[in-house]
Amino acid sequence: MTIDGVNPPEFALNAINLASAGLGARPVFATDEFFAPLERMLQDAPPVYHPGVYDENGKWMDGWETRRRRGPGNDHAIVALATNGLIRGFEVDTAHFTGNYPSACAIDACLAPDGPDDRTVWTELVCPRPLGPSALHHFEARSDSVWSHVRLRIYPDGGVARLRVYGAPALDRAAIGDAVVDLASSLLGGRIIAYSNGHYGHQRLLAPGRGINMGDGWETRRRREPGNDWIVVKLAARGEIDRIVVDTAHFKGNYPDACSLQAADLGANACEVAASVTASSMFWREVLPPQKLAADSIHTYEASALAIAGPVTHVRFNIFPDGGVSRLRVFGRIAKAGI
Numbered sequence: 001m002t003i004d005g006v007n008p009p010e011f012a013l014n015a016i017n018l019a020s021a022g023l024g025a026r027p028v029f030a031t032d033e034f035f036a037p038l039e040r041m042l043q044d045a046p047p048v049y050h051p052g053v054y055d056e057n058g059k060w061m062d063g064w065e066t067r068r069r070r071g072p073g074n075d076h077a078i079v080a081l082a083t084n085g086l087i088r089g090f091e092v093d094t095a096h097f098t099g100n101y102p103s104a105c106a107i108d109a110c111l112a113p114d115g116p117d118d119r120t121v122w123t124e125l126v127c128p129r130p131l132g133p134s135a136l137h138h139f140e141a142r143s144d145s146v147w148s149h150v151r152l153r154i155y156p157d158g159g160v161a162r163l164r165v166y167g168a169p170a171l172d173r174a175a176i177g178d179a180v181v182d183l184a185s186s187l188l189g190g191r192i193i194a195y196s197n198g199h200y201g202h203q204r205l206l207a208p209g210r211g212i213n214m215g216d217g218w219e220t221r222r223r224r225e226p227g228n229d230w231i232v233v234k235l236a237a238r239g240e241i242d243r244i245v246v247d248t249a250h251f252k253g254n255y256p257d258a259c260s261l262q263a264a265d266l267g268a269n270a271c272e273v274a275a276s277v278t279a280s281s282m283f284w285r286e287v288l289p290p291q292k293l294a295a296d297s298i299h300t301y302e303a304s305a306l307a308i309a310g311p312v313t314h315v316r317f318n319i320f321p322d323g324g325v326s327r328l329r330v331f332g333r334i335a336k337a338g339i
Ligand SMILES: NC(=O)NC(NC(N)=O)C(=O)[O-]
Pocket: 035, 057, 058, 059, 060, 061, 065, 068, 099, 100
């Protein structure tokens, strides 16, 4: 897997971008947004450059960009993470900012359930580090705390194309209690660990909300040989499935003919190597037998349609023979003796 064609750092593996607008991250505050607004720095699409495109303030830039400071001080911006989580590392991307990138940046985090204010205590996770023109910069974070917001300090001013905050959602078991939640949701910690094919993308299958277009989901290439496509999800917690939702939004000429779902309880000490989980998934029990799908619609399979037999940790979602699915939701209750 690569990020913009570059091998991801170790800390980005098995992590999600907690600063992704598509997952719900929001701009909260910026000292200045003269040339380009903070919300652009949180976009999921790789940053682009449009030569010759200017707006009334100057060159249109894909990121957050402040004006040139003419005195002391520095700019900063505050971002609300998509969900509270553990932070493993940061990616600061100055793509296309060649003569206007900041000389340096530092990053702080806080846990402020009601949003940060003047009394908020910020913890520095990245001390001031130099930045270069149009480049990816990776900074590891060494912290086992849960954070809700990050503050990007730039020195003294300039533009940042993207800030990506790699980490894992903090699952609040006490708050969830016995409620039925989407155990596959990226925002709770559900994670895709293997798939037969994801030619046109796969990560958004577990994202919140409905897909905005056909690029917002999991889509395989056209299968030209026997068999079927599949995707394996590690649930956010060991739980008992209550309902499954399969959304084919925007997939009209390429929705799968049918789908099914298998599941397994791999326990706390299962081998986590993706290839091993994939191999064992061939034999997981069938929870949802093959069901015909329709174009561009939400399909809900209630408990009465499912063969449920105790808590599970993983599911394998099969599509026949191939195609695109916007969202998969695996609703259920977290098992009491969870792992
Ligand atoms: N050519 C520029 O990008 N100039 C300025 N920035 C924008 N966005 O116009 C600047 O001063 O950094």
